Amino acid sequence: MFTPLRLVAFVLALLAAPASFLFAQEGRDERGAQVYDETANARTVVAAAIAKAKKENQRVLVQWGANWCGWCKLLAAKMTNTAKLSREILYEYQVVHVDVGQFDKNMDLAKELGAEFKAIPFLTVLDGDGKALVQQNTEPFETTDGDKNGHDAKKLLAFLKEHEAKPLDANAVLAAATATAKQEQKSVFLHFGAPWCPWCHRLEDWMARPEVAALLAKDFVDVKIDNDRMAGGKDVFSAQCKAAGQTEGGIPWFVFLDGDGKMLAHSTGPGGNIGFPYQPDEVEYFVTMLKAVKKNLTDDDVAALKKSLDDNREAEEAKKGKRTAPAPGRADKGDKAEKKDGSV
Numbered sequence: 001m002f003t004p005l006r007l008v009a010f011v012l013a014l015l016a017a018p019a020s021f022l023f024a025q026e027g028r029d030e031r032g033a034q035v036y037d038e039t040a041n042a043r044t045v046v047a048a049a050i051a052k053a054k055k056e057n058q059r060v061l062v063q064w065g066a067n068w069c070g071w072c073k074l075l076a077a078k079m080t081n082t083a084k085l086s087r088e089i090l091y092e093y094q095v096v097h098v099d100v101g102q103f104d105k106n107m108d109l110a111k112e113l114g115a116e117f118k119a120i121p122f123l124t125v126l127d128g129d130g131k132a133l134v135q136q137n138t139e140p141f142e143t144t145d146g147d148k149n150g151h152d153a154k155k156l157l158a159f160l161k162e163h164e165a166k167p168l169d170a171n172a173v174l175a176a177a178t179a180t181a182k183q184e185q186k187s188v189f190l191h192f193g194a195p196w197c198p199w200c201h202r203l204e205d206w207m208a209r210p211e212v213a214a215l216l217a218k219d220f221v222d223v224k225i226d227n228d229r230m231a232g233g234k235d236v237f238s239a240q241c242k243a244a245g246q247t248e249g250g251i252p253w254f255v256f257l258d259g260d261g262k263m264l265a266h267s268t269g270p271g272g273n274i275g276f277p278y279q280p281d282e283v284e285y286f287v288t289m290l291k292a293v294k295k296n297l298t299d300d301d302v303a304a305l306k307k308s309l310d311d312n313r314e315a316e317e318a319k320k321g322k323r324t325a326p327a328p329g330r331a332d333k334g335d336k337a338e339k340k341d342g343s344v
Helices: 002-016 019-025 040-058 070-081 081-090 107-112 154-164 169-186 198-208 208-214 232-244 280-293 301-318 333-338
Strands: 059-065 093-099 122-126 131-137 142-145 148-153 188-192 222-227 253-259 262-264
Touching: 040 059, 040 093, 040 122, 059 070, 070 081, 070 148, 070 154, 070 169, 081 093, 093 262, 142 169, 148 154, 148 222, 169 188, 169 222, 169 232, 169 280, 188 198, 188 232, 198 208, 198 301, 208 222, 208 301, 262 280, 280 301
Parallel strands: 059 093, 188 222
Antiparallel strands: 059 122, 122 131, 142 148, 188 253, 253 262
């Protein structure tokens, strides 16, 4: 919160500090990373976050601030470095840092979203339709211990939990998808994931590419079951694994269902679960699945999807060198080490 007293302190600090120090510290958090992208199109970024939140049944957390604001950087670091806070955000929020400059940038966007503030950082929570649910200045979360400023993690966590979306019911989500597929004479592309699973996000991001989504939509109703966030998600996963004649394995795992919920194909190939099709053999198996169930997709469409996956792999390998990580898509339960918790 940038009160008049802090403004005086800020100005005095500017006058006292060496120029080299100011240049090094400007716009960086305690880890030296940029917090607010001063070149970003905030309206576009917020719109993308809203679309993602709607798809994932999450909220959008807009943090209005600026790179000159010490409290803004402290808040961003607290959200990132506190285990329970970072987990809550990973599971329930799409976070956007909007640069307000010297209160002369993106203020029209703030007004449109109902955020009226004269001090930063300031928080706005939006639902998946872009409706503002709460406007919150951050002074109630601030703490001071001697000369060390910070934020109360427990109060922040309580605030975030209060405004998170109500969990969806996995069985209801699947039932709605199969009903739509039956009505439209399509199949269901049912994929299982969880917030902690990076290869799940990669599958979802690839499916969300406009050119990919347009092709898949010819034959499929896209539905994701979140094993962790949806009520009954793990039960639906177990039931589908049983229907496939296998024990529960890693995610992402996906199946194609008809409009009556009958399994047509699943992503466990000869070498195991292909997950996000990355390696050539995984891509080939995915193509085999598509060809076995397609009705409206043409051979050219299937070739275009294959090329998209191949191009993705080649671009990554060209950028990062030969991949040495374990094969993607075959994540076992040990990967849940990534899903850490901790006290606040």
